[in-house]
Amino acid sequence: MTSQFKNSINDYLEGLPEAVLTRLxxxxxxxxxxxxxxxxxxxxxxMGMIFNPDPIAVADVDALVKPSSQRLxxxxxxxxxxxHIFTETQAHIIINPTFKKNLRAALVGGDQNISFGVPxxxxxxxxxxxxxxxxxxxSQWEMILHFMVGTSIGxxxxxxxxxxxxxxxxxxxxxxxxxxxxxxxxxxxxxxxxQIWTLLLQYLNMSEYLQMDPVDVLNFIFxxxxxxxxxxxxxxxxxxxxxxxxxxxxxxxxxxxxKASSRRFYPTRLATTLTSETAALRTASQSMEAATQDxxxxxxxxxxGFIILxxxxxxxxxxxxxxxxxxxxxxxxxxxxxxNMVTGQINRDSVRFALSNGITAEQIITYLSVHAHPRMxxxxxxxxxxxVDQIKLWQLEMDRxxxxxxxxxxxxxxxxxxxxxxxxxxxxxxxxxxxxGKRKFVSTLAGSQQIVEFVKxxxxxxxxxxx
Amino acid sequence: MPKxxxxxxxxxxxxxxxxxxxxxxxQHNIILDELDDTHLMIHPSMVEVVKQKLNKMLAENTYNxxxxxxxxxxK
Numbered sequence: 001m002t003s004q005f006k007n008s009i010n011d012y013l014e015g016l017p018e019a020v021l022t023r024l025x026x027x028x029x030x031x032x033x034x035x036x037x038x039x040x041x042x043x044x045x046x047m048g049m050i051f052n053p054d055p056i057a058v059a060d061v062d063a064l065v066k067p068s069s070q071r072l073x074x075x076x077x078x079x080x081x082x083x084h085i086f087t088e089t090q091a092h093i094i095i096n097p098t099f100k101k102n103l104r105a106a107l108v109g110g111d112q113n114i115s116f117g118v119p120x121x122x123x124x125x126x127x128x129x130x131x132x133x134x135x136x137x138x139s140q141w142e143m144i145l146h147f148m149v150g151t152s153i154g155x156x157x158x159x160x161x162x163x164x165x166x167x168x169x170x171x172x173x174x175x176x177x178x179x180x181x182x183x184x185x186x187x188x189x190x191x192x193x194x195q196i197w198t199l200l201l202q203y204l205n206m207s208e209y210l211q212m213d214p215v216d217v218l219n220f221i222f223x224x225x226x227x228x229x230x231x232x233x234x235x236x237x238x239x240x241x242x243x244x245x246x247x248x249x250x251x252x253x254x255x256x257x258x259k260a261s262s263r264r265f266y267p268t269r270l271a272t273t274l275t276s277e278t279a280a281l282r283t284a285s286q287s288m289e290a291a292t293q294d295x296x297x298x299x300x301x302x303x304x305g306f307i308i309l310x311x312x313x314x315x316x317x318x319x320x321x322x323x324x325x326x327x328x329x330x331x332x333x334x335x336x337x338x339x340n341m342v343t344g345q346i347n348r349d350s351v352r353f354a355l356s357n358g359i360t361a362e363q364i365i366t367y368l369s370v371h372a373h374p375r376m377x378x379x380x381x382x383x384x385x386x387x388v389d390q391i392k393l394w395q396l397e398m399d400r401x402x403x404x405x406x407x408x409x410x411x412x413x414x415x416x417x418x419x420x421x422x423x424x425x426x427x428x429x430x431x432x433x434x435x436x437g438k439r440k441f442v443s444t445l446a447g448s449q450q451i452v453e454f455v456k457x458x459x460x461x462x463x464x465x466x467x
Numbered sequence: 468m469p470k471x472x473x474x475x476x477x478x479x480x481x482x483x484x485x486x487x488x489x490x491x492x493x494q495h496n497i498i499l500d501e502l503d504d505t506h507l508m509i510h511p512s513m514v515e516v517v518k519q520k521l522n523k524m525l526a527e528n529t530y531n532x533x534x535x536x537x538x539x540x541x542k
Contacts, residue, residue, distance in 0.1 A: 348529055400521065401479040401487075408500055408508045411470040421469065432476050435502055442476045442508065455469060 010037060012201055014082040016214075021084045023215045025099040028106035029116045033222035033275045034083070035103055041065070041076045046085065050100050050107075055092035117227050118237040120264045128266060130230045133256055137268035140253025142323075145188065148180050149326035158251045168202035182357040188327050189363045196270055199252065207245075216241040224254065225275035227267040235263050305373045311384040313346045318373070330354050331364050346387065351394045361395035406432050407448040410440045417458070424454050474499045475514050477507040483521065490520050 013021070013034065024030050035043060048064060049056050065073040077093075080086040087094045106116075144157050148171060156162075162178065165171040170184035187195060200221055207217045220242045227233060235243060246265060249255045256266040306318040307328075315332050318341045319325065325342055328334065331354035334344035354364060369382045376382055409425075412418040418439040425431040430447025434440070443451055477487070481504045491497040497517060500508040509517065 397525065400483050400525070401477050401518070403514050404476045404478075405511065406474065406476050408472040408474055408476075409469050410472070410500070411468075413469075417469070433478075433502065433506055435506075438502070440500070440502060442474075442502075448471060452471060459468065 009197055009201065010079075012204065014079070018084045020215060022096070022098050024218055025096060025102055027219045027222070028102040029226050030219050030222040031099055031103040032106040033225050034085075034099075035106075036225075036275045038079075039076065041069070041072055042080055045076065045080070046095070046103070049093070049095045050103055055089075055094045058088070058091055058093060061093055117223055117233045120232045120234045124232050124264060126258050127232075128256065128258075133229065133266055133268045136256050137253040137270045140251065141192065141270065144252065146323055148184055148188065149323050150180065160248045161251050164199060164202055164206065164248075167206050168199065185327075185330050186358055186363075188323075189330070189359060189367055192270070193273060196252070196254070196274065200274075203248065212241045212244070217245060220245055222275065224249075224267055224271040225273075227272055229267065229269055229272045232264040232266050235265065305371050305377060307368055307371045308373045308376060309346075309368060309383055309387060311386050313387055313390075315344050315346060317342050317344075324371075327367070330357070330359060346391070348394055351391055352398065355395055355398050361391045364391055404432055405445045406442045407445065407451075408440060408442050409451065410438075412439045415439065420458060421451060421455055425451055472499060472508070473511060474508040475511050477509055477514075477517075478505060479507070481505060486521060486524055487517055490517060 016024075025034075035046065038046070045061065045064065048061075061073075077086060077088070081088065085096050085099050087096070143155055144161055144165075147157050147161075148165065157165075165184075166173065166178065168183075169181060170187050171178040172181050173179075187198060190198070204214060204217055207214060216239050220238070235246070238246070246255060246257065247260065249271075250257050250265075252270070253268060254271045256268055257264075306324070308316040308318075310316075315328075317324065317328055320340055325334070325337075328342070328344070331350055332344040332346055333350040334342055336343050351361075351364070355361070365383065365388055372382050381388075409421065412421070415436075418436065418441075422431065422434050422436070422441045425441060425443050425447060426434075428447055428450060430444045430451070431441060432444060433442040479487070484501075484504060484507060487507060487509070488498065488501070497509050497513045498507060499510060502508060
């Protein structure tokens with residue numbers, strides 16, 4: 001369950017078969033979105049290639065990368081290979097022609113294409129502005145979050161949303177209702193951008209059951225990422241599948257439509273920041289702030305911090321939001337609740353409880369520092385270093401021992417034999433541990449067979465040379 | 468001819484190693500080989516047992532202010 005959150009859109013794309021990816025790359029908007037999601041080195045390599053009509057020699061690629069960054073280069077190449085953007089032959093790297101053509105189309109324009117959405121050419125009689133869209137997105141999204149922690153704010157999300165929450169394992173059915181799972185709590189700690197991606201990925205998985213074409217779904221998601229906020233777009237360019245999706249996305253607050261029968265839709269800020277880097281760095285509160293009070297200066301936005309953490313591990317949170325209290329309850333031992341604040345203590349048990357639910361120390365610390373009270377933000381360290389260190393230590397304590405399956409090789413006849421065999425194991429990369437003083441070493445499970453073979457060969461050779 | 472023994476390599480602090488040796492001392496059915504201060508080879512089937520016992524021992528050795536407070540008010 002933990003791993004599903006690390007499952008970013010990149011991992012999802014890497015898992016797709018080549019045929020599906022090639023179909024995806026037929027949309028310039030998708031190519032651009034994939035390009036934007038790639039790490040910096042991958043983008044550099046691609047930029048070096050897409051305007052070159054010939055395949056690039058491997059040596060030229062090496063020249064682009066510093067020798068000290070070889071490992072990074074190999075990782076990048078592997079990633080691009082998995083995305084089927086690169087095909088490598090002996091001496092050349094070939095870039096996927098579909099990807100090349102359409103990324104070029106996206107960058108330099110030219111071809112008439114509708115993959116970036118078609119703006120409505122008629123005036124909307126009920127035109128809405130950016131502030132309205134932001135408010136709409138926040139209210140829809142918070143409704144889902146509030147529903148997850150069980151605080152009703154008068155409205156329940158639609159059946160589509162409930163199905164998705166159930167399907168993704170964020171909530172599970174219980175006594176006629178739904179109950180949040182551990183995975184759901186982890187979900188709450190993430191920033192909004194990561195949350196949306198988590199839901200969209202689940203949506204993708206679910207769409208396969210609903211016999212929706214994943215290529216259509218992905219193209220639409222990537223298209224949304226490239227739309228302009230405040231602009232209305234026409235439904236005419238969308239496929240049937242995409243029109244169906246629009247209804248679901250409306251429930252998440254990703255797009256806005258005045259009526260279900262409306263011929264136009266507006267993307268909200270949740271949609272337009274999907275593939276941009278800046279949004280990915282934002283935390284829950286910041287994205288919401290950005291979404292709600294975009295034009296207000298940051299000093300006002302910073303006032304939303306509500307947590308005071310003392311060096312004695314006591315925590316005071318000036319909030320009455322059930323959502324925030326529920327999140328705090330994940331790793332704080334809450335004691336008293338007042339009209340406008342809750343108090344509690346962070347201790348070993350409360351942190352261990354969170355850790356055993358798959359929440360990391362890093363997530364806790366990030367959450368605390370992002371939501372720190374403005375008075376704490378003014379200090380040299382936002383959070384008391386003792387508390388931060390202790391939370392990290394508690395995490396380390398969770399796994400005090402590291403266990404690896406393997407084979408212990410011992411009782412070597414002499415040091416030469418030990419030396420030969422251990423060197424061989426080291427070259428194979430299966431050596432876990434060695435102690436030359438005691439002539440003992442440990443290999444991985446997989447490597448043991450080869451080592452045994454090596455010892456047999458070596459002994460035979462020695463016997464024959466002795467004869 | 469060298470000997471190959473199936474087991475689980477444990478990496479830990481010297482203090483934890485001492486605890487594992489202590490756990491082993493009653494029955495001697497856990498440790499296959501004490502490699503050095505921070506490495507041990509143990510029986511594959513005993514890994515979970517060791518982890519459980521370690522957790523219990525470590526929990527006993529931590530100070531819990533809440534319990535302390537509960538005890539104080541209990542008096």
